[in-house]
Amino acid sequence: MHDPTHDLMDDGARLAAADRSARVRHADRAARFVADAGQTDWHDAVLWRIRGKRDAAAGRVEGWERLRALASEIKEHTLSRLDEYLAAFEEAATANGAQVHWAADADAHNRIVRDLLRARGVRRVVKSKSMLTEECGLNPYLEARGFKVVDTDLGERIVQLREEPPSHLVAPAIHVRKEEIAALFHEKLGTPADADDPRLLAAAMREDLRARFLAADAAITGVNFAVASTGALVLVTNEGNADLGAHLAPAHIACMGIEKLIPKPEHLGVFLRLLARSATGQPLSVYTSYFRRPAPGRELHVVLVDNGRSRRLAQPDFRAALKCIRCGACLNTCPVYRRSGGHSYGATPSGPIGAILAPGMDMKRYASLPFASSLCGSCSDVCPVKIDIHAQLHRWRQVAAREGYVSWPKRWGMRVAGWIVRSPRRYRLAGRLVRGWLRHAPRRLRYGPWNAWGRQRELPRAPDRSFGEWYAAERGKK
Amino acid sequence: MKVGLFAPCYIDQFYPQAAVATLELLERLGCDVAYPRGQTCCGQPMANAGCAAAAEAAHRHIAACFEEFDYVVGPSGSCVLHLREYVEGAPSARYYELCQFLVEVLQVERLDAAFPCRVGLHASCHGLRGLRLARASERQEPPFDYVACLLDMVDGVERVPLDRPDECCGFGGMFAVEEEAVSVRMGADRLADHLRQNVEVITGTDMSCLMHLEGLIRRRNLPLRVVHVAEILNGSGEARNA
Amino acid sequence: MSRKRRHNALGRAERSAQNGSRAREAILEAVRRAGAPFAPLPSIVGATDMGTGEALTARFMASAQAASATVRIVEAGGVEAAVREAFPGAASVASASPAWGFEQADPAAEASALARLDVLVCPGAFGVAENGAVWLAESGMGSRVAPFLAQHLVLALDHSAIVPDMHAACDRLETFGEGYGAFVAGPSKTADIEQTLVIGAHGPRSLTVLLT
Structure with a gap:
């Protein structure tokens, strides 16, 4: 009677756990990305073009900034009464014929999905894009248990075949060039060896995946919005893959974080006006599907996942991150993301939003992410729900330092700096020493290997007199 | 109007001419300006490094230095933003970046200065998005730009539009050394934009961004130079002739 | 899937349903305890006038x-x-x-x-x-x-x-x-x-x- 796989942690999960325990050094990963100047040029340009489309689309909406404020307020309200909205949603969804499941963490989520699949004898699963299942590591979990899981969003499928995580919230394979995709599809789908026309490649995947859609035993999707008053789930795609999966398979399992709730359909209008425009510059994605009741003879399961969200809700400094609608606009606008690539963050999602979400999940692993920013603030200005992303990055830095995740030379350096500038006398002396050193020390010493500034940049030319000294001499008698 | 001149530490030590220009310009515009000699650093480097606690004494110290003034004005958007966030406390803003002070408080309409040059304006992020010295390109609201407006009052300035009007230069304080590769790449991209428009002088409100760009310009021997906006607005001779 | 395995799986589904109701209470309690201060629900303004x-x-x-x-x-x-x-x-x-x-x-x-x-x-x-x-x-x-x-x-x-x-x-x-x-x-x-x-x-x- 004992099922040996039930209690044992499998190798995949153990490996994933081991990988997760390693610290992500964003600067090192980013340096490797930037070393390929051509790739960096391309990555930066293509994402900047999306940002341009977003600007144009937002500019065509009268009252865009007011719309952002509205979306932010609706989310803040919903989060402030989240327990009530969750209960209301559960009641309405259950009345609609859906089955609602609750998962406290990633592991519980994965088990629930596994049990649902096993109880129905499922082998083949099609999946549409879901950042939550990425967060929970669902794919490796299910694959280790013998399920055949196929991602159906084209970009997700590309990274799945490459055996790597998505690098962008909305465009998962944005880091992959078409020549690489051509080689991949040649190997996996049998397309001609040098055929790299995106239309041909997409058509080959269409054929391959249509057969998989038709043969699937279950469909797993994410959820963009869940409407508390009607119990409906809203899914947004351009490709139509979520619908194909959900309508064809006998069972549809929709996985969502508990922060995805909105009160009523009228609020959906606000978010739908913002989402696609912020994400891709489209006024609306091609398909916005409203799942209220399962089709006759079919099953609809909703898995509500906490996985750290209630903990974050209790943190006044960081709870606003729960407003995120996963549009990816902060990635496209981020000058660091554009030049370091999604994989440099070692987290899903990546980019600025990832850099404020990941430290809350695992500070030890992700302590470098809040520092992977020049704090330019563009992320906060594009965010359709007005998350104060750059301010949260700044606050996560304080947490990282407090919890000992900032290197001791830096911590002590800052303490010494703080001690010096407490006293005008010490400050002036230090200034004179630094200027004297910059003026008189041999270049070899000034540009030693320790000097990261000087690797590719000159140090400033130090003047003979500081402003303070000039002022004392020229204006002192006044 | 009693104005306290705030000279951020790196300007005091490395770019005194920007502070001199700020002082002279404010005086010519009729302000009673004093420079409290005891001031040191605003504490921003420590806070941005995650060590805001190490800057607490600096915050108290700088607040004490400027206690007696109606306004505190400094030629650095970034440091002023830090003072507003960490030191000010009161809702009415008293700490001003120079250009913001000229436009919002002095309401300057003309300047007596000349600077015959092709000038690229680098919109430093903290001034742009923290102090709102201009409309950031991602915001959907009527455009305005304090610094450009002031530069346009200077004879001979040919202000050159950039492909990306307000992309970050990649300085970012400790970011410049901790994320050296990306920081340098961002700076190089910023310079390439200015070079494409045949800019001769890059100016801006923040000498820190300009210090980073200047470091790249000098290492790469590029036909560009950096000048703090205070020197251009003041018509400082050195800025023209350097 | 053998009948036996399927039987086990269904049994697990029931057990997980019990765990689920515990998880439900725990999540709702954690959300309540989080104490996010009340924020009012705004009324929706800004409908577009495009003529008729x-x-x-x-x-x-x-x-x-x-x-x-x-x-x-x-x-x-x-x-x-x-x-x-x-x-x-x-x-x-x-x-x-x-x-x-x-x-x-x-x-x-x-x-x-x-x-x-x-x-x-x-x-x-x-x-x-x-x-x-x-x-x-x-x-x-x-x-x-x-x-x-x-x-x-x-x-x-x-x-x-x-x-x-x-x-x-x-x-x-x-x-x-x-x-x-x-x-x-x-x-x-x-x-x-x-x-x-x-x-x-x-x-x-x-x-x-x-x-x-």
Whole structure:
């Protein structure tokens, strides 16, 4: 009677756990990305073009900034009464014929999905894009248990075949060039060896995946919005893959974080006006599907996942991150993301939003992410729900330092700096020493290997007199 | 109007001419300006490094230095933003970046200065998005730009539009050394934009961004130079002739 | 799966349902304890004024075309002719609506048969001027999957059923009583390969909107 796989942690999960325990050094990963100047040029340009489309689309909406404020307020309200909205949603969804499941963490989520699949004898699963299942590591979990899981969003499928995580919230394979995709599809789908026309490649995947859609035993999707008053789930795609999966398979399992709730359909209008425009510059994605009741003879399961969200809700400094609608606009606008690539963050999602979400999940692993920013603030200005992303990055830095995740030379350096500038006398002396050193020390010493500034940049030319000294001499008698 | 001149530490030590220009310009515009000699650093480097606690004494110290003034004005958007966030406390803003002070408080309409040059304006992020010295390109609201407006009052300035009007230069304080590769790449991209428009002088409100760009310009021997906006607005001779 | 394993799996599902109700209480309690201060729900303002009648229709047409849809104005009763004209070589054209003389889409049709369907014609409930989307209710689809499996999709829309924006559109969902519906704005598409737009990703290769 004992099922040996039930209690044992499998190798995949153990490996994933081991990988997760390693610290992500964003600067090192980013340096490797930037070393390929051509790739960096391309990555930066293509994402900047999306940002341009977003600007144009937002500019065509009268009252865009007011719309952002509205979306932010609706989310803040919903989060402030989240327990009530969750209960209301559960009641309405259950009345609609859906089955609602609750998962406290990633592991519980994965088990629930596994049990649902096993109880129905499922082998083949099609999946549409879901950042939550990425967060929970669902794919490796299910694959280790013998399920055949196929991602159906084209970009997700590309990274799945490459055996790597998505690098962008909305465009998962944005880091992959078409020549690489051509080689991949040649190997996996049998397309001609040098055929790299995106239309041909997409058509080959269409054929391959249509057969998989038709043969699937279950469909797993994410959820963009869940409407508390009607119990409906809203899914947004351009490709139509979520619908194909959900309508064809006998069972549809929709996985969502508990922060995805909105009160009523009228609020959906606000978010739908913002989402696609912020994400891709489209006024609306091609398909916005409203799942209220399962089709006759079919099953609809909703898995509500906490996985750290209630903990974050209790943190006044960081709870606003729960407003995120996963549009990816902060990635496209981020000058660091554009030049370091999604994989440099070692987290899903990546980019600025990832850099404020990941430290809350695992500070030890992700302590470098809040520092992977020049704090330019563009992320906060594009965010359709007005998350104060750059301010949260700044606050996560304080947490990282407090919890000992900032290197001791830096911590002590800052303490010494703080001690010096407490006293005008010490400050002036230090200034004179630094200027004297910059003026008189041999270049070899000034540009030693320790000097990261000087690797590719000159140090400033130090003047003979500081402003303070000039002022004392020229204006002192006044 | 009693104005306290705030000279951020790196300007005091490395770019005194920007502070001199700020002082002279404010005086010519009729302000009673004093420079409290005891001031040191605003504490921003420590806070941005995650060590805001190490800057607490600096915050108290700088607040004490400027206690007696109606306004505190400094030629650095970034440091002023830090003072507003960490030191000010009161809702009415008293700490001003120079250009913001000229436009919002002095309401300057003309300047007596000349600077015959092709000038690229680098919109430093903290001034742009923290102090709102201009409309950031991602915001959907009527455009305005304090610094450009002031530069346009200077004879001979040919202000050159950039492909990306307000992309970050990649300085970012400790970011410049901790994320050296990306920081340098961002700076190089910023310079390439200015070079494409045949800019001769890059100016801006923040000498820190300009210090980073200047470091790249000098290492790469590029036909560009950096000048703090205070020197251009003041018509400082050195800025023209350097 | 053997009967024994399936039995075990079902037993586990029951156990996990018990765990689930504990998880439910724990999550709701944690959310309550989080103590996010009350924030009021704003009332929705900013509905777009795009005029009425022709201006609205023109805006809808421009938006739908920008989303890669083909839009045609047809006379009342001209839907069949317009579809034949747009798809002269189509072997199979079906519709769930008896209003037209097309083959009736079978709600119980095999998916593989639907996938071979050349053209599906559906009645759109209303259109949205700001983005060119058409709301398609389940009752007009034949089966839920049909509009996604057919090679080409045609939506017939009464030109007087166009609302200005998504605020007005989503207000209508307040009273929507069916089990499923979708806004459709253009043919299925992807830009996942180097951001190059490819029309006809997984769903229909084209979308035609016939304004009656």
